[in-house]
Amino acid sequence: xxxxxxxxxxxxLRRIRSRAWEPGAxxxxxxxxxxxxxxxxxxxxxxxxxxxxxxxxxxRRKAGTRVTLAPQRRAQLAIPLIRQQIEARGQSFGHRxxxxxxxxxxxxxxxxxxxxxxxxxxxxxxxxxxADDRAFALEDRWVNLDAVPSFAGxxxxxxxxxxxxxxxxxxxxxxxxxxxxxxxxxxAAQLGCAPxxxxxxxxxxxxxxAAPVTYMRLAHAPGxxxxxxx
Amino acid sequence: xxxxxxxxxxxxLRRIRSRAWEPGAxxxxxxxxxxxxxxxxxxxxxxxxxxxxxxxxxxRRKAGTRVTLAPQRRAQLAIPLIRQQIEARGQSFGHRxxxxxxxxxxxxxxxxxxxxxxxxxxxxxxxxxxADDRAFALEDRWVNLDAVPSFAGxxxxxxxxxxxxxxxxxxxxxxxxxxxxxxxxxxAAQLGCAPxxxxxxxxxxxxxxAAPVTYMRLAHAPGxxxxxxx
DNA sequence: TAGTGGTCTAGACCACGGC
DNA sequence: CCGTGGTCTAGACCACTAG
Numbered sequence: 001x002x003x004x005x006x007x008x009x010x011x012x013l014r015r016i017r018s019r020a021w022e023p024g025a026x027x028x029x030x031x032x033x034x035x036x037x038x039x040x041x042x043x044x045x046x047x048x049x050x051x052x053x054x055x056x057x058x059x060r061r062k063a064g065t066r067v068t069l070a071p072q073r074r075a076q077l078a079i080p081l082i083r084q085q086i087e088a089r090g091q092s093f094g095h096r097x098x099x100x101x102x103x104x105x106x107x108x109x110x111x112x113x114x115x116x117x118x119x120x121x122x123x124x125x126x127x128x129x130x131a132d133d134r135a136f137a138l139e140d141r142w143v144n145l146d147a148v149p150s151f152a153g154x155x156x157x158x159x160x161x162x163x164x165x166x167x168x169x170x171x172x173x174x175x176x177x178x179x180x181x182x183x184x185x186x187x188a189a190q191l192g193c194a195p196x197x198x199x200x201x202x203x204x205x206x207x208x209x210a211a212p213v214t215y216m217r218l219a220h221a222p223g224x225x226x227x228x229x230x
Numbered sequence: 231x232x233x234x235x236x237x238x239x240x241x242x243l244r245r246i247r248s249r250a251w252e253p254g255a256x257x258x259x260x261x262x263x264x265x266x267x268x269x270x271x272x273x274x275x276x277x278x279x280x281x282x283x284x285x286x287x288x289x290r291r292k293a294g295t296r297v298t299l300a301p302q303r304r305a306q307l308a309i310p311l312i313r314q315q316i317e318a319r320g321q322s323f324g325h326r327x328x329x330x331x332x333x334x335x336x337x338x339x340x341x342x343x344x345x346x347x348x349x350x351x352x353x354x355x356x357x358x359x360x361a362d363d364r365a366f367a368l369e370d371r372w373v374n375l376d377a378v379p380s381f382a383g384x385x386x387x388x389x390x391x392x393x394x395x396x397x398x399x400x401x402x403x404x405x406x407x408x409x410x411x412x413x414x415x416x417x418a419a420q421l422g423c424a425p426x427x428x429x430x431x432x433x434x435x436x437x438x439x440a441a442p443v444t445y446m447r448l449a450h451a452p453g454x455x456x457x458x459x460x
Numbered sequence: 461t462a463g464t465g466g467t468c469t470a471g472a473c474c475a476c477g478g479c
Numbered sequence: 480c481c482g483t484g485g486t487c488t489a490g491a492c493c494a495c496t497a498g
Contacts, residue, residue, distance in 0.1 A: 004467075017439070029483065040469045045484075049354060061476045062483045070311075070396060077307060081300065166300060167253075178456040180410035180428040198410035198428035209247070226408040228307060234486070259464065269486045275465075291495045292464045 003039045008047035011037065016056055016067055024069045027057075039173075075227050082129050082162050084135065091131040095160040098125035098190075102152075105142045105215065112205060113212040120146040120211075125161050135191045136171055137224075141216040147208050165206075169213050174206040178226060183219070191221045200224045233269045240276035246286055246297055254299045284458045288304050307406075307458050312359050312367065312392050320419065321361040325390040328420075329356035332382075335372045335445065342435060343442040347444075349442075350376040355391050358420055365421045367454075371446040377438050395436075404436040408456060413449070430454045 015021045027033075030048065034041040048065060051057045059065045065072055086093045103124040112118045127139040143151045148169045155164070156164060179201050188195040202218040233241070245251045257263075260278065264271040278295060281287045289295045316323045333354040340349045357369045371391055373381045378399045386394060394396050418425040432448040 031331045031483090040471095041484095042470090042486095043468065045486090046467090049485090059484065060478095061485075062478055062481085063476095064483060174460045176458040176460065178408060178430070178458075179454065180452075182428050196426070198412050200408070200410045222410075224409065228406040228408075230404045230406065250466085261464090270490095271465095272467095272489090273487065275467090276486085279466090289465065290497090291466075292497055293495095294464060 003037045003043065005043045005046040005050070008033075008039065008044055009050050012051055013056065013190060016051075020039055021067050023067050026064050026066055029064060043060065044218060077226075081166065082160070086129070086131040086136060089131070092133070094130035094133060096128045096130065097156050098128055100156065103142075105144075109142055109215045112215060115212070120144045123151060125156065127156075127161055129160070135221050137221060138187055138190045138219045139216060140218075141214060143214045144212050147211045149214045165214060169206075169208065174204060177201075177203040179203070183222075187219050191219065193222050197222050199225065233273065235268045235273045235276040235280070238269065238274055239262075239280050242277060242281055246281075251297050253297050256294050256296055259294060260452050308455075311396065313388070316359070316361040316366060319361070322358035322363070322382065324363065327355065328358055328360045330386065333372075335374075338364055339372055339445045345442065350374045353381060355386065357391055358388075359390070365451050366409060367451060368417055368420045368449045369446060370448075371444055373444045374427060374442050377441045377443045395444060399436075399438065404434060407431075407433040409433070413452075417449050421449065422460065423452050428453050432454065 008062045018192050021027050030044045034044045047077045048057060052059045056068055057065050058068050101124050105119045105122045123143050123145055125141050129136045145152055155166050180198050181201050182196040183193055185195050200220040204216045206213045251257050260271045260274045264274045278287060282289045286298055287295050288298050313323045320354045331354050334348045340347060352372045352374055355371050359366045375382055384394050410428050411431050412426040412427050413423055415425050430450040434446045436443045
């Protein structure tokens with residue numbers, strides 16, 4: 001026999017796809033499978049755990065392992081730096097800082113973070129990202145200076161805000177929100193499109209271990225596509 | 231001591247976040263860590279493997295384990311059925327089949343799948359999805375009848391195309407593409423918005439084990455947001 | 461070629477949770 | 480209660496690859 005855990009996983013997946021193990025049905029327990037396949041129980045465990053993480057199986061102590069009824073597949077989106085997005089397309093990356101001011105977070109940003117007015121000391125930075133010297137996206141960002149004091153002195157011409165924060169402000173979690181909105185007059189001017197043109201907007205909230213770190217609103221130039229793989 | 235693998239993972243993550251292990255630096259090998267933490271090497275292996283899968287560590291045989299320089303976090307998007315999206319918001323789900331015809335895939339769809347004309351026998355279905363009896367999204371779909379012959383006789387009034395395919399057409403992989411485009415006259419009429427209004431478009435290609443299964447273009451009503459968690 | 465992570469094993473004990 | 484998956488261990492061999 002000699003089955004490695006990937007072989008066991010493949011065999012189990014084959015039985016799931018071929019419906020030899022029907023959706024919702026109980027499959028043999030680890031010990032039995034190990035004997036049948038001629039390997040240790042730990043090997044079967046590793047394989048079935050992998051399939052459970054991928055959503056193919058539901059495992060519960062005592063209840064056993066069942067084939068998931070509605071396999072809820074997850075799409076994964078790698079969150080690349082804007083530089084990487086642009087360079088991956090073979091274009092040259094650039095950025096221009098348009099605005100950089102000490103400025104408290106506006107009420108709608110405070111509300112998103114569930115913070116009371118007037119909020120923490122903050123810095124606002126507006127950045128235009130360029131691909132081959134053409135506008136790629138317009139970013140408006142507020143950074144919580146209480147959480148990242150050193151941002152006040154960051155050299156943002158050398159390192160764009162996106163990269164600076166990734167390097168200096170380790171974060172715990174956050175949310176991404178994509179939506180489609182018409183371009184404002186300012187966005188249209190900066191991105192070189194008609195006012196009202198549909199833009200993909202990415203809003204991002206980032207939290208550190210304890211406190212909010214930054215809110216960002218990124219307006220992509222028209223034609224931007226977000227791709228996810230399943 | 232008595233460290234479980236989750237304790238080892240937490241301790242390692244603490245050292246990464248506190249920069250006790252600096253970005254890019256080599257960390258101790260598994261055997262040394264096991265001795266230091268008072269557990270078996272397999273336990274350390276399990277913990278470090280988990281951190282590597284989450285993107286915190288880069289591991290290579292012989293070269294050792296390093297802290298990832300630019301931790302590339304991945305956002306995960308659970309792909310729920312449209313019904314679940316709507317019901318999760320406390321609204322009632324409904325759908326109406328607008329078009330259902332035997333109709334070959336148009337050239338741009340064949341091109342996406344890299345198929346030569348005239349392509350496989352196919353069925354086109356246009357569906358309007360409703361949330362609380364208001365338009366939620368307009369779907370245009372082609373299904374490859376060679377890959378899923380039984381789709382020709384599916385009762386799509388009982389089960390919307392989305393759910394029918396999830397239940398009957400096990401798939402291997404696919405892509406999701408989000409973009410922002412102006413509403414066409416037809417979309418505006420069906421979705422109850424102004425022509426030219428910005429719409430979030432989801433295009434989805436789904437492949438079975440061997441052949442393409444379906445291409446779908448879903449136009450969301452204005453205001454739709456796509457949220458991902460990190 | 462030597463050092464590192466990757467994996468397998470046999471056995472053990474534990475935690476959960478149907479019954 | 481007691482069957483199931485979850486985990487740990489000590490040891491072993493292997494696969495890859497940097498030097």
